[in-house]
Amino acid sequence: MAFTVVAFLCLVGARNMVNGPATPLAYRLSCALVLALLVMAIPRAGSIWTFGAIGVAYTLVLVAGLALNVSGVEQPLLWVLPAMVVIPICAAPLWLTPTHFFLGSALFYAAAFALLFGEPRTHEVDVVVWMWVVAIGLPTSAVFHFGFYRFRRNHFLLESQLAQLAATDPLTGLQNRRAFVKQAERRLETMAPDLQVSAIFLDIDSFKSLNDRFGHAVGDHALHQVARVLMDGTSADDSVSRIGGEEFAVLLCDGLAGALALAERLRGAIAAIERPDGQLTASFGVAEHRRGESIMVLLDRADEALLRAKHSGRNRVCAERALPLEALHMLFDAAHEEGDTAARRYRWEDYYLTSHFQPLYSLSHQKQVGFEALLRGEQDDGTLVPPVVLFAPRPSSDEGALDRASHAVHLANARKSLPCDAWLFLNILPATFIAEGYADRLATLVRTAGLEPEQVILEILESHGGSVDDMSRAAALYREHGFLIAVDDFGAGQSNLDRLLRIRPDLVKLDGELIRATSHGTEQPILPKLVSLLHQAGMLVVVEGVETTEELILAVESNVDFAQGYLLGRPAAEIAPPEPVQRRIDDAFDVIAQGRAHQYALFESEVEPYRVALRQAADGLLAGVVMGEAFASLATFDRCISCFILDDSGRQIGLEVPGPAWNSEGASLHPVANPRDARWDHRPYFRNAVLLPGVAVASNPYLSLASGRPCVAVTLAVQFASERSVVGVELDWSAVGLPWPAGD
Known part of the structure; x- marks a missing residue:
């Protein structure tokens, strides 16, 4: 077809060499331009019918161009007759189907003869014209078309069969991973901005034991049955795939809630399938697509939820974990619907995360100055989850996921519960503390909660993870936002003076055992000297674990800045009135004042x-x-x-x-x-x-x-x-x- 455009331009050039009136050159060149555009549109044709329509339009424009080109010549038939024979023959292989061939040829000849009907011709000329068209043009073009059509049809069928085999899992008949990912990428690229898309990732539980104990034939039958459940339980718009082994994936146009409901229905249907030793079960992970992310990132988040479902008992559905900012908005929305009377809780595993707050007192000011946010787990009925369950290591999940989620929960509850002039102490793992970009994200989280970073003290927990150099660099980033830094449990674990001097925290929280530590032999407390040392290093001191009046007196006498412990207030969801504790601290000062003279006299x-x-x-x-x-x-x-x-x-x-x-x-x-x-x-x-x-x-x-x-x-x-x-x-x-x- 492209060569035909070149031939047409040659014909236009030849016409300009003949004397006599002619159609303006611009009109004839416009026909050439339209023909060229139609040629360029062919590679973009999305279907056979589109391709055929382009071919028909091309033929008609070519006829119109020929008519404009021969206008004004003495014997137009001599110019048109070769084209009437050659064009159908050359175009015959291009028609994809017989329907296109017959329709295009009929329109071509109808248009061509209509242009010639007004021209006077002799009988001999008509005989020659029909002989060329009927005896040569039509039979030759028909032979060319059907010969090429048979070749192309077999070729296309083979290509279609190979493409289907390459995109299909032969055992279940579902899409394979490659086809699923490719189709999903196209859907995500073309989806409307307001459209919700979710992914379901499922894995058959204990599938290896099925193969090992009963043979691969039984395992293959189970895979086939699961595939049928997925096909029957989803709509034609959903993409269903066997990702590999006993893993399947579903991509559907729905939000997280709808995907969870579908996953629960599929889980129940699979649980009804029998296996030789009982019932077949599967674990599910569900994630909702976030704007701008790829299909692989979406599947990774669904896979993380699937792993949690596996490790929390199998035969269950787990949703993705929201990002801290998303979790914060979810908590705010829930509080708006349910009212601000109750503590805000965030769903996690099989329980909820919520906050308890323990007060910290300035001993010199004898008042509450801050509250440490402590993470608690609650069952549906409000009973607390044991700490060994809540903080148990889970090899399938990111160690910092619970840490980041706790920040959103604490900030949501702090906005509701804490006095406006109090510090909020947030525990943070070293690995989270040094995570790239988390300083910026946490600052955004704090401001979204209605607080300022200056009101938040980040309490670096004493645990493995993160070099001192990394934590020192990270501390500088947090300080740029206005956060204060504290090091927790100094005197235990890996804590040492080098760590303090490198990180340069604003506050040091002494491990509770240090308040009870004494020097060898004399049993004199070492707390006063330790506090003096930290003050000389430019750090304020918090003593944890104050449980008795004697310990409180020692903290006051040792010039400790802040104190925390059961004597001053236990962790609770509600903030207790501070007046009784203030009187207790004041009494400690009186005891010290009275005893100082007595001690000196002794x-x-x-x-x-x-x-x-x-x-x-x-x-x-x-x-x-x-x-x-x-x-x-x-x-x-x-x-x-x-x-x-x-x-x-x-x-x-x-x-x-x-x-x-x-x-x-x-x-x-x-x-x-x-x-x-x-x-x-x-x-x-x-x-x-x-x-x-x-x-x-x-x-x-x-x-x-x-x-x-x-x-x-x-x-x-x-x-x-x-x-x-x-x-x-x-x-x-x-x-x-x-x-x-x-x-x-």
Whole structure:
């Protein structure tokens, strides 16, 4: 046909060489342009009838073009007759069916003869014309057409058969995976914007045992029966496929609710199929298409739901898990329909996810400043799901799926329950925390819930997953949105100072066991020193697990910033009034204020005899008494480890005078057991004595490098004739029950 266009253009050129009136060239070239457009439309023909219609139109336009071209010549028949013979012969192989051939030929000759009826001709000319048309043109074109038609028909039938075999599963007669995916891709590309499409993924339960125990023939029969159930249970518009093995897929034009209902009907129908050892069952996963995603992503989400159905007991239907933002909107919609009186719950597995909140109190302000959101599972009747079930590892699912869903649930409930000026503490797994793009998604989630990131503290859980470098980089991204960062359970698991200093959290939550931890031997709490260390590192401190009044008093005395625990409030769906807890914290402050003076008096009464004896020893030294005699009385006191004299640079002068608490062995600290090798002017007991010359000062308890025991030093700066010296006595303070300075 393309060559015919070229031949027509040649005929137009030849006509321009003949004298006489002619149809304007633009009209004849327009015919050539239309012919060329029809040729280009042929590859886009979607059906045989479209192809035939293009052929008929092409022939008629060609006839019209010939008529315009021969207009004005003296003998038009000489120009047209060759075309009337050659064109049907050349076009005959192009007609796809006999109907096209007969219709196109009849229209061609009718149009051609109509143009020639007005021209005068002799009898001899008519005979020649009909001889060429009837004897040569029509028979030759008929032979050409039916010869090529037979060849093309067999070829097309073979192609159709091969295409059908390539797209069909031979066992069940359903589409195979390749054909299913290809058809689904076309449907998703051309679907209307408001059209809903869902995928159902199903897998026959325990199919391998069916083959292994009863043979593949029984297994093949089961596959065939399942295929029949799927075909009978779906409409002609649905795509049904055997994806592979015992897996099937259905693509239907319906939303998630409709797809779940269909899947449940199919599950029931399959469960009615008998197998030699009982009834056949299948597990189903259902997912709804999201705008812009491919068929493979849709099938992957349906497959994830199918795996959950498998791992939660088989013979059931599981829906896809909504994204956090979608889950949040679902919770808001449910709350709008049911009212804001009840906690918002989100369906998960065979139960619901909901939130309980535990308050955190600022000890200095004596008020609630935040609430930690804790995930809970509820059955349909409201009974709680045991934590071992709720947080049990599931090898078939993404570890962070529950974590991300919890954020949507907590934010939906926080908007309803929490005071507007309180922090919300959200637990987050390290793997979720460092996930690419989650900082942006969580910020959107928070704002959708009506909160601001500045109101949310992300509490990084102590668990495996994520390097410290990755968490440090992620923390910077969250801070750009305004989130505060906390590290949970410091003092347990993998927590260490390096982790804190790299992540630089705003708050550190101390593991509850640290509030009960004590130093070896003296049983003194280590919490005060730990809080002081974290404060120096620029981090606020939260103590968890406060369960008794004594622990609350210790937290206040240790300068802890925030406290949390059963004594201050248990996790609950509803926020408890804070007034009773505020009074309890205030009482703790009163106890500390009353006990501080008493504690100080006990400590002072314990060290006062040593002060008196040390002043007497200093007076003897000033009077010229030798060191051993001067310290003789002091060295008899029970807690005395040794008496000593330090020069102005802090180095020991002479030998120390041992007391009853002296331990000469000190095997484990033997390399540093000799105090005469060291310089001690950096110690507080030396500096304080120099600052208050003539005053006997007692140090706070410290760990002695020489003895390895908690000690207290009583020291006195004395000015001898030649130089200033510090005389002192080191006391063993390791016995349980000895008073320590309050607040240390």
